[in-house]
């Protein structure tokens with residue numbers, strides 16, 4: 001149906017887009033079902049020292065069980081002397097069907113925050129075959145690798161059980177506390193694990209250094225190109241095109 | 247390598263300005279292979295409405311995005327191994343041991359998402375300016391077909407890295423086919439090449455992805471452009487520019503596509519590439535949206551992931567599927583959610599094209615269906631429980647009610663008179 005109207009230029013699209021924005025209630029946020037809040041960790045992949053130190057820590061604490069098969073040809077792997085012969089191999093049916101997985105991509109399939117919290121939240125639980133349970137990954141089959149370094153953590157509230165508190169998002173240090181210290185102080189231990197997380201984050205995507213340095217050039221070049229073409233076409237447009245318009 | 251390409255582009259750009267010096271050679275070639283007269287015909291003799299705005303760059307961007315996929319795809323195929331044992335590790339080989347393999351792979355994985363973003367904007371432009379209305383019905387249908395083909399291409403490609411989500415998402419979607427009456431189960435086995443999703447399925451999907459759907463997409467883009475150049479571009483005012491022509495038959499409200507719009511759009515295409523490469527170099531997984539965390543775990547038929555979800559660009563359709571309690575009806579609704587768009591030219595009874603001259607009801611209808619689509623896209627990535635399930639049912643209802651109500655709305659809406667000529671500019 002047409003309504004004759006003197007307002008000849010019509011509406012503009014802006015109001016349409018505003019209605020659209022108002023109608024799309026994208027304010028919802030996702031709620032996971034974890035027991036504890038994950039700790040944040042600031043990953044600085046330019047810190048080569050931390051990555052190397054993390055690699056050494058990994059060899060010391062983890063490589064007896066976990067392989068990094070995709071990583072062995074990397075420059076850092078070579079300098080740490082991680083070769084494919086040194087990688088452990090487990091048959092599928094070892095460890096009750098849960099053999100230690102390859103960790104080449106773990107920082108991408110989980111996240112650095114997840115790793116950082118997971119590795120620091122083991123606590124004594126007599127019901128588990130290994131004697132330890134974990135807040136982030138309840139009933140994990142991985143034995144606590146840090147009994148010597150971290151010491152023993154215990155539940156503050158002995159009645160706490162992960163299955164009952166799913167979705168609580170509690171802060172983990174409100175749930176467990178250190179009962180007996182290990183050979184490292186609390187800060188030194190956090191650094192030790194932090195180094196491992198840095199290392200594993202690097203391992204998940206070693207292209208990062210090359211990416212960042214190449215990115216600067218490509219984006220700089222494109223930016224320059226944008227300015228040149230825009231200026232050129234404005235200029236050409238001013239000189240040649242205007243008179244053609246009806 | 248990239249620097250090289252960019253430098254070559256720059257040199258070409260300079261050459262383009264010296265090229266007129268080589269007119270003789272050009273004429274010699276053109277007499278034998280009419281490339282230049284073809285370009286002239288479709289660029290500098292193509293009458294483009296003079297008021298084309300930024301929304302009209304998305305078609306060109308879609309071609310750029312498609313080209314990026316083909317070039318990077320060819321390099322990936324050189325190193326990728328389509329078997330259940332090797333697929334996952336061959337992708338890691340590309341990422342780590344092939345020189346610049348990470349670049350090619352990230353370009354390809356970012357490219358899909360960016361292509362879909364571009365296409366969704368391209369479609370929105372069409373909806374906003376009524377580009378689907380006569381005489382562009384077939385052009386529109388070829389577009390919806392392209393969307394369909396892109397979804398098939400993206401889906402088969404998503405399976406190839408053979409991660410957890412590749413495996414389980416493909417299993418869920420293939421199993422939908424079994425709800426087709428009579429032939430369903432046979433069809434599933436035929437597609438899978440096996441009684442379960444397996445390495446044979448992977449190999450088939452590889453074939454579909456690399457030579458099947460990709461070539462259909464090329465063909466369909468060609469048809470799309472041919473149809474566009476037969477009926478001509480619509481414009482933001484929806485004015486029919488062919489009504490008023492000068493004595494030579496050139497529409498009074500048109501300017502040649504080259505140089506006007508080519509030159510106007512080149513910096514914009516470069517801005518697109520800038521954003522694209524910023525993602526490739528600095529956020530290639532794009533916070534788990536362009537490359538999902540779950541897919542960095544190798545496929546394991548014995549462990550079902552806690553939460554199976556599709557890639558973001560397919561999630562609206564997946565949300566529709568899940569919002570309907572019956573599996574076969576859900577699959578049907580999912581199919582209809584795209585097919586119904588093909589009928590849009592005949593569901594729209596308004597005498598005007600562009601939303602600029604439509605009443606508030608049509609405008610709200612469009613805003614509602616688009617919002618419902620975006621909301622469905624969000625919900626398709628969440629677990630379908632409680633409030634989320636309820637919301638996705640509401641959104642699905644709103645989405646489909648658009649197709650029912652649009653004829654009524656467009657018939658009764660109070661539209662404005664469209665001017666004879668393109669106003670202003």
Ligand code: HEM
Pocket residue numbers: 301302303304305306308309312365368369372375377378382385386388389390392393467470474478479480481
């Ligand atoms: C591979 C995907 C596609 C490519 C490469 C492509 C390319 C193009 C190009 C180059 C144009 C002319 C420039 C412009 O108007 O933006 C165009 C116009 C158009 N396309 Fe597409 N397109 C694609 C997908 C689609 C889809 C999915 C739809 C709709 C569902 C669609 C509908 C249209 C319509 C209606 C026009 C005419 C617009 C007008 O004149 O106002 N296209 N397309």
